[in-house]
Amino acid sequence: MSDYLTKSGLSVHHLLVDFVEKEALPGLSITADQFWSGFAGLVATHAPTNARLLAKRDDLQSKIDDWHHKYGPVANNPQGYEFFLKDIGYLVPEPQDFTIETTDLDPEISSLCGPQLVVPVSNARYALNAANARWGSLYDALYGTDIIGREGDLAPGKGYNAARGAAVVARAAQFLDEAFPLATGSHSDVIGYHLVNIDGVRHLQVDTAAGRTGLRDPSSFVGFAGTEENGEIVLRHNGLHVVLIIDPKSQIGSAHKAGLSDVVVEAALTTIQDCEDSVAAVDAEDKVGVYRNWLGLMTGTLEDTFEKGGQTITRKLKADRTYKDTNGQPLVLKGRSLLLVRNVGHLMTTDAVLLDGKPIGEGLMDAAVTALCAMHDEGNNSRTGSIYVVKPKMHGPEEVAFACAIFASVEGFLGLKPNTIKIGIMDEERRTSANLKAAIHEARSRVFFINTGFLDRTGDEIHTSMEAGAVLRKDEIKSERWISSYEDRNVLIGLACGFSGKAQIGKGMWARPDDMAAMMDAKIGHPNAGANTAWVPSPTAATLHALHYHQVDVFAAQARRHNQAVPPLSDLFSMPVQVPYSLSRDEITRELENNAQGILGYVVRWVQQGVGCSKVPDINNVGLMEDRATCRISSQAVANWLRHGLVSRDEVTSVFERMAKVVDEQNEGDPIYRPMAENYQSVAFQAALDLALKGVDQPSGYTEPILHAARRKVKARDAK
Numbered sequence: 001m002s003d004y005l006t007k008s009g010l011s012v013h014h015l016l017v018d019f020v021e022k023e024a025l026p027g028l029s030i031t032a033d034q035f036w037s038g039f040a041g042l043v044a045t046h047a048p049t050n051a052r053l054l055a056k057r058d059d060l061q062s063k064i065d066d067w068h069h070k071y072g073p074v075a076n077n078p079q080g081y082e083f084f085l086k087d088i089g090y091l092v093p094e095p096q097d098f099t100i101e102t103t104d105l106d107p108e109i110s111s112l113c114g115p116q117l118v119v120p121v122s123n124a125r126y127a128l129n130a131a132n133a134r135w136g137s138l139y140d141a142l143y144g145t146d147i148i149g150r151e152g153d154l155a156p157g158k159g160y161n162a163a164r165g166a167a168v169v170a171r172a173a174q175f176l177d178e179a180f181p182l183a184t185g186s187h188s189d190v191i192g193y194h195l196v197n198i199d200g201v202r203h204l205q206v207d208t209a210a211g212r213t214g215l216r217d218p219s220s221f222v223g224f225a226g227t228e229e230n231g232e233i234v235l236r237h238n239g240l241h242v243v244l245i246i247d248p249k250s251q252i253g254s255a256h257k258a259g260l261s262d263v264v265v266e267a268a269l270t271t272i273q274d275c276e277d278s279v280a281a282v283d284a285e286d287k288v289g290v291y292r293n294w295l296g297l298m299t300g301t302l303e304d305t306f307e308k309g310g311q312t313i314t315r316k317l318k319a320d321r322t323y324k325d326t327n328g329q330p331l332v333l334k335g336r337s338l339l340l341v342r343n344v345g346h347l348m349t350t351d352a353v354l355l356d357g358k359p360i361g362e363g364l365m366d367a368a369v370t371a372l373c374a375m376h377d378e379g380n381n382s383r384t385g386s387i388y389v390v391k392p393k394m395h396g397p398e399e400v401a402f403a404c405a406i407f408a409s410v411e412g413f414l415g416l417k418p419n420t421i422k423i424g425i426m427d428e429e430r431r432t433s434a435n436l437k438a439a440i441h442e443a444r445s446r447v448f449f450i451n452t453g454f455l456d457r458t459g460d461e462i463h464t465s466m467e468a469g470a471v472l473r474k475d476e477i478k479s480e481r482w483i484s485s486y487e488d489r490n491v492l493i494g495l496a497c498g499f500s501g502k503a504q505i506g507k508g509m510w511a512r513p514d515d516m517a518a519m520m521d522a523k524i525g526h527p528n529a530g531a532n533t534a535w536v537p538s539p540t541a542a543t544l545h546a547l548h549y550h551q552v553d554v555f556a557a558q559a560r561r562h563n564q565a566v567p568p569l570s571d572l573f574s575m576p577v578q579v580p581y582s583l584s585r586d587e588i589t590r591e592l593e594n595n596a597q598g599i600l601g602y603v604v605r606w607v608q609q610g611v612g613c614s615k616v617p618d619i620n621n622v623g624l625m626e627d628r629a630t631c632r633i634s635s636q637a638v639a640n641w642l643r644h645g646l647v648s649r650d651e652v653t654s655v656f657e658r659m660a661k662v663v664d665e666q667n668e669g670d671p672i673y674r675p676m677a678e679n680y681q682s683v684a685f686q687a688a689l690d691l692a693l694k695g696v697d698q699p700s701g702y703t704e705p706i707l708h709a710a711r712r713k714v715k716a717r718d719a720k
């Protein structure tokens, strides 16, 4: 029996049919026939454009390759390069000045600034945790990370370490002193937080050994719950809430002079539920799994039951937090992060749906199904009725316009008001960075963010200029002029297009999830640069990064940058290549080993287990968040060195074989892991190697085609 059913001329995998008809459509006033005929119309209308745009990518890339064959790196002929890019249509004319026109954006997008968490939506346990990461315990985040040193008395140890706990309380008091200073004295000296009722209005008064005082800005106290002896005090600064938990009977509260048992901060204002680079979804079964979790988040019913610390836990979505304001009136604070969904880009196809026997564009399916699921939101997620879709990996304005046209068609057949589906433009391909103003212009009625996805962007930088010369090492690429101009241009062009107070200007991921002290030093740069938000890999990172938005008033930072000159394209095009190359043999081998280890460590879990985002130790044993974008960088870097003769095919192969042993050792504790070094012909090992050896020929240097093919092979084998 075929796995497919015919629906309005499409062949649709029965798992997707069941999901749409039995889970996603019930409760909405759309019939199955309406959905499938609308979906078939969407595919018929947009598939040809999709194909044309992908062919254009290839055509432009081959012209750029030819240019480099003729002229070498751009440094030899910068004006000629720009002229050439205009001539081939890579650079398009800039539109006149304009202001974005998006309406109905939630405050988390327009007027509040704070961390943006990203999570693979395929993992219900993490996806729920992310949605609930609107609020985070500062005490837990400090205690559990390297923000508090781990030496001597402060070492975490097995049980609760009171000395470490005291250091946590002191660090939290320092934060309170910065964000909510007292009129006199310090939060570290407080012996009592009191609510005083004067003519029906509550005021926060604070006792220290030196006497009674209050907040320097009394209006920062906005609400409370429970009693003075055992309750919660709500403070607000830069639009973000912080809750003091008073519980003198708890273990932590009993050791505090004022019974302060925790400081809970508003953390992940927004969360991207990711269907793209952090997931491995290669067929109808996987895609339905992804969609089912997204639907559960939108209906509010998603749950996951798992074992943790010897206990069975059922995780659900958190409710709103309810308080009284200073007048005793209800004060309700959202319990969850505002959820956005990242669709896949325009490249991949899916055989969950076939047209004339051929797989359709996966992006078309994501747009239709994720929007359909989001129609179940009854205001618990977006209070303004918007659906927030993050669209990755678009090459230039024409592809942004294409995404908008897809969204308009989806709105049409789902009966949504025009521009309900907002678009987050990932500025992560070079042609988009170079034409950013025109790209935003194409989406001016629905854009809700621009964001520097610097990881994919680095991969595309290497791929686009593959023929220009040998790239620098990964870490060196990051400190070159092209990337600072890319980051600056993104903010300044966003500001010029009227984003301030309306839409997000976002910055990229912190990819070292265990290095929180370093994150705190580095990521303050994001709000300082005028970014409303920046990506974090975990709820803990969100809790800590939230402190930066108390330290920096982003709108003031944006106002300071408003009239700064946008760096010229010549900076953006200053490529991270070096000719002739001056690294020693040892340096080259070490970098190759590092890239090989990262690729193998990531790919093996992707291919064998379908895990799309992993923490993988690098060669210095630093755990790195690896996803398809970081894998794109590493594989393109190796491919580039191979292309320019810095390393040979044999050398790459033998380094991959050697590093496979290291990765096998790293995974020793995983019972379902299959060692690669026992069989270099294994699908996982070969896929990792192919990413490097065949990297030059991968479309835009993407890792998806090889990863998908390998995972499908393994799934087919495991199913036998």
Ligand SMILES: CC(=O)SCCNC(=O)CCNC(=O)[C@H](O)C(C)(C)COP(=O)(O)OP(=O)(O)OC[C@H]1O[C@@H](n2cnc3c(N)ncnc32)[C@H](O)[C@@H]1OP(=O)(O)O
Pocket (backbone or CB within 6 Å): 117, 118, 119, 120, 125, 126, 127, 129, 130, 274, 277, 278, 308, 453, 455, 456, 509, 513, 536, 537, 538, 539, 613, 614, 615, 624, 625, 626, 627, 629, 630
């Ligand atoms: C270039 C780009 O596209 S970047 C965007 C894609 N990247 C991402 O989405 C990063 C998402 N982050 C992750 O997947 C993970 O943090 C990893 C893979 C990096 C590390 O995962 P792990 O090794 O399992 O982390 P670790 O053991 O330190 O922590 C696990 C705990 O943190 C939670 N956690 C970790 N990351 C997240 C997250 N992103 N969202 C929600 N919860 C998370 C888990 O739920 C778990 O807690 P639980 O046991 O209560 O459920």
Ligand SMILES: O=CC(=O)O
Pocket (backbone or CB within 6 Å): 277, 392, 426, 428, 452, 453, 454, 455, 456, 457, 508, 509, 629
């Ligand atoms: O998607 C984010 C990136 O950096 O790539």
Ligand SMILES: [Mg+2]
Pocket (backbone or CB within 6 Å): 277, 392, 393, 426, 428, 453, 455, 456, 457, 629
């Ligand atoms: Mg990306």
